[in-house]
Amino acid sequence: MPSRDGNVIRLIQGPHTEAVQAIEDETIDAAVGGLDAEFTKASQETVTLWVQLFGSPRANAGDDRLLTRVLAAIREAIDRLFKGLGFRARTALERALKPAAALGVSQGAQVLTLLTGRPAPRRSPHLPWALRRVANSLPGLAEEQRRSALSLLKPALVRRLGLTGALAAIGRARGVVGRLKATLSQTVNEAVNEGIAEQIRQAGARKVWISERDACTACLAYAGLVVDENADFPGGLNWDPGQRGRTDPIATPPRHPHCRCRIAAWDDDWAVPGIPSMPEVLQREARRSVARGWSLPSESNAARIRAARELIRTGPRLPKSVVEFASDAVRAGRFENRTFPATGPGAG
Ligand SMILES: [Zn+2]
Structure with missing residues (x-):
């Protein structure tokens, strides 16, 4: 039977995070949907044209004409793909900020209600200027990338490098997709966290860091950490x-691109005697994640092994079978x- 605090954590890591993801996806789609495929097409057309004019992909550029x-042709393709892009991105983010902050408020209120047993008043979301400024900066970001391409x-340059040189411009232009995605996703998350922070301030509570079960070794080091609402979490923590x-x-999180960490309200007065509190559950889950090596493929195995070794060295406070699992992995080096x-027994 999961505890109250365990259920709140599952709610935040599950449905709450998915709701944020839905806003992110919608925003990214409105800003850069289909653009990646367009860049692929532009590259293919460049190859086709090169072969048509010079004979083969490896052939040198012929005469100047x-x-x-x-x-x-490349310049035209790049200009076409950037047309209206900055404006689209700015509009998409402007549209997302309010709903994102409102989502944070309602999620924050729901968590407060579950933890205190009392209904939480919902403040209208407050949007810092910094977030609006990010939206306004997107046309400039796109323009900078276009010029650089x-x-x-x-x-x-293209004569010296051949087709590779011609394609480099499209490659650099395409970098705008990743940059915009990262900024949009980060800013939507910041807006949600701003809404949650508003609820935490309202309740006079502190804030606790919530990581996903397969978060990176850095974010896992923050899981369950509690600081005052207006204070910062310390820098530099890492299990590795x-x-x-x-x-x-x-x-507040996000701590890095693609970070799905969240904050939630916490007050030690809410702890139920004899039952692990939300920060304790989070810290224990983080230690278990380190011991099990649960992580995304983007993280290096070596980092996870160093983290597991550190966990064992500092006292894992986990069931013997889990510690043995970690020790085996450290011995095997992966x-x-x-x-x-x-789902299933391993999920606990
Ligand atoms: Zn994170």
């Missing part, structure tokens, strides 16, 4: 000693399977 034609379209001390103190089991 033909090379000029290739460069003009076009600057690669120099005849001498090799990555410690490289970051500044931070007011975790065989790092996927967090969504």
Whole structure:
């Protein structure tokens, strides 16, 4: 039978996080939906044109007139794909900010109600100017990327590098998709957290850091940490000693691109005697995640092994079987399977 605090954590890591993801997805789709495929098409068309004019993908650029034609075609394609992009991204983010902050308020209120047993008054979401400024900066970001891409379209450069040089401009232009996605996702998360913070302030509570079960070794080091609402979480924490001390103190997640960590209200008065409190459950789950190596493929196995070794060294406070599992992995130098089991006995 899961405890009250365990249920709140599941609610935040599950449905609450999915609701945020839905706003992120919608925003990203409105801003850059289909753009990646368009860049692929532009690359393919460039290859086709190169072969048509010069004979093969490996062939050198022929005379100046033909090379000029290739460069003009690439420039046209890039300009076409950037047309209206900055404006679309800005509009998409502007539209998302209020719903995102409102979502944070309602999620924050729901958590407060579950933890205190009392209905929580909902403040209308407050949006910091900094977030609106991010939206306003997106056209500039897109324009900067476009110019940087076009600057690669120099005849001498492309003549020296061949088709690879011609494609480099499209590759650099395409970088705008990743940059916009990262900024949109980060800013939507910040808006949600702003709404949650508003609820925490309202309740006069402190804030606790909530990580996903397969979060990185840095975020797992923050799981269950409680600080005052207006204070920062300390910088530089990491289960992997090799990555410690490289970051500044931070007011709220996201801690890095693609970070799905959240904050929630916490007050020690809400703890139920004899039952692990929300911060304790989170810290224990984080230790278990380190011991099991649960993580995304984007993280290195070596980092997870260093983290597991550190956990064992500092006292894992976990069941013997879990500690043995971690020790075996450290001895073997790798975790065989790092996927967090969504259901079943391993999920506990
Ligand atoms: Zn995180």
